[in-house]
Amino acid sequence: MVSLRYFVLGLLAQKxxxxxxxxxxxxxxxxxxxxxxxxxxxxILRELLRDGLVLMEVVPGLDRPDRKVYSITEAGDxxxxxxxxxxxxxxxxxxxxxxxxxxxxxxxxSKLIGHLRQRREQVGTSHATLQEAAEAADEDTSPGxxxxxxxxxxxxxxxxxxxxxxxxxxxxxxxxxxxxxEASIASTT
Amino acid sequence: MVSLRYFVLGLLAQKxxxxxxxxxxxxxxxxxxxxxxxxxxxxILRELLRDGLVLMEVVPGLDRPDRKVYSITEAGDxxxxxxxxxxxxxxxxxxxxxxxxxxxxxxxxSKLIGHLRQRREQVGTSHATLQEAAEAADEDTSPGxxxxxxxxxxxxxxxxxxxxxxxxxxxxxxxxxxxxxEASIASTT
DNA sequence: ACACTCATGTAAGCTGTTACATGATTAA
DNA sequence: TTAATCATGTAACAGCTTACATGAGTGT
Numbered sequence: 001m002v003s004l005r006y007f008v009l010g011l012l013a014q015k016x017x018x019x020x021x022x023x024x025x026x027x028x029x030x031x032x033x034x035x036x037x038x039x040x041x042x043x044i045l046r047e048l049l050r051d052g053l054v055l056m057e058v059v060p061g062l063d064r065p066d067r068k069v070y071s072i073t074e075a076g077d078x079x080x081x082x083x084x085x086x087x088x089x090x091x092x093x094x095x096x097x098x099x100x101x102x103x104x105x106x107x108x109x110s111k112l113i114g115h116l117r118q119r120r121e122q123v124g125t126s127h128a129t130l131q132e133a134a135e136a137a138d139e140d141t142s143p144g145x146x147x148x149x150x151x152x153x154x155x156x157x158x159x160x161x162x163x164x165x166x167x168x169x170x171x172x173x174x175x176x177x178x179x180x181x182e183a184s185i186a187s188t189t
Numbered sequence: 190m191v192s193l194r195y196f197v198l199g200l201l202a203q204k205x206x207x208x209x210x211x212x213x214x215x216x217x218x219x220x221x222x223x224x225x226x227x228x229x230x231x232x233i234l235r236e237l238l239r240d241g242l243v244l245m246e247v248v249p250g251l252d253r254p255d256r257k258v259y260s261i262t263e264a265g266d267x268x269x270x271x272x273x274x275x276x277x278x279x280x281x282x283x284x285x286x287x288x289x290x291x292x293x294x295x296x297x298x299s300k301l302i303g304h305l306r307q308r309r310e311q312v313g314t315s316h317a318t319l320q321e322a323a324e325a326a327d328e329d330t331s332p333g334x335x336x337x338x339x340x341x342x343x344x345x346x347x348x349x350x351x352x353x354x355x356x357x358x359x360x361x362x363x364x365x366x367x368x369x370x371e372a373s374i375a376s377t378t
Numbered sequence: 379a380c381a382c383t384c385a386t387g388t389a390a391g392c393t394g395t396t397a398c399a400t401g402a403t404t405a406a
Numbered sequence: 407t408t409a410a411t412c413a414t415g416t417a418a419c420a421g422c423t424t425a426c427a428t429g430a431g432t433g434t
Contacts, residue, residue, distance in 0.1 A: 040422055063430090
């Protein structure tokens with residue numbers, strides 16, 4: 001469900017690329033996702049091709065190996081948009097959400113806001129749960145547990161505040177330059 | 190490497206339990222880890238038994254099904270401590286780190302501090318990377334990418350500040366009651 | 379001579395998941 | 407009688423990873 005598959009499709013939606021190009025692209029996003037090994041990327045490309053979501057063209061390389069350049073099809077575009085529209089399960093790791101954001105931000109601002117709102121709710125719920133657990137903790141609670149709880153609570157609080165800030169700004173108007181860097185810096189310095 | 194395996198072992202180090210008990214215990218920690226399905230838990234117990242890290246005793250239940258109660262062995266205790274002592278790879282998800290913290294906090298405060306310091310370094314590095322990426326962003330950077338970057342940056346900043354606060358407090362003295370709740374609240378309200 | 383980048387792939391394994399299967403006891 | 411709790415497990419699959427394999431060209 002995290003699906004590198006769709007993330008790759010999202011990259012191909014921007015421009016046609018070979019497997020190697022994709023790996024380089026993904027390395028540039030290493031702050032977000034650990035670059036997939038060829039062992040996962042190439043099979044994914046074959047599946048996308050098999051399912052008709054991409055086309056493949058062999059571009060002979062002069063002085064270098066041939067490249068298989070993949071480009072997205074209309075069906076692929078539909079599949080991508082449908083995937084972006086789908087809600088993200090609360091259990092999904094943060095990275096899955098960031099990947100969704102990244103793709104949604106390139107496609108539809110209303111879907112983007114929808115995702116942010118949904119995330120705000122999910123984090124709000126888990127924040128409440130954490131706070132209950134923290135309040136229920138007493139001197140019998142193990143130190144490790146107390147630490148872990150406080151850690152998780154601090155992060156949930158920060159995430160919540162970031163989401164609220166961004167949602168407020170987005171409700172005032174569309175995404176503009178300079179709107180973002182300030183959000184994180186202001187809320188944390 | 191995340192290893193539910195060792196987390197289960199850590200639970201058994203506190204008191205002997207049956208598979209069912211463990212599942213209940215883990216449900217109580219659902220804010221930390223999604224309770225493993227029986228499909229992953231029972232095979233793990235069999236492995237631990239096979240490797241001599243736990244013992245198993247069948248406790249016949251009157252009026253209810255028999256229970257297989259597992260208890261940790263000396264070898265299991267050694268394996269657990271050795272695991273807790275191992276550094277956590279930077280690529281590990283946050284949850285893996287929290288699990289480590291939780292176990293380490295119950296075992297050795299020096300190892301706990303070691304883990305926190307190591308995490309501080311790792312988050313510091315990724316924070317620096319994120320900040321570089323954020324500074325390199327210009328008006329050509331896609332909105333999705335800007336958002337995702339800022340999101341990740343805000344979280345890394347919050348995590349860093351929590352870690353610094355806790356490490357400072359721990360350097361002044363051992364973990365005491367009331368030391369924690371304040372940490373997250375102070376840094377976020 | 380050695381290592382690195384370009385470029386593609388396969389095989390085996392790890393760590394988990396979902397869904398299924400079984401069967402007794404207790405509460406609504 | 408229907409559902410929930412107690413208690414154990416299997417089978418199949420998902421989504422990766424690591425390590426291996428191949429081969430040309432370029433730089434030191």
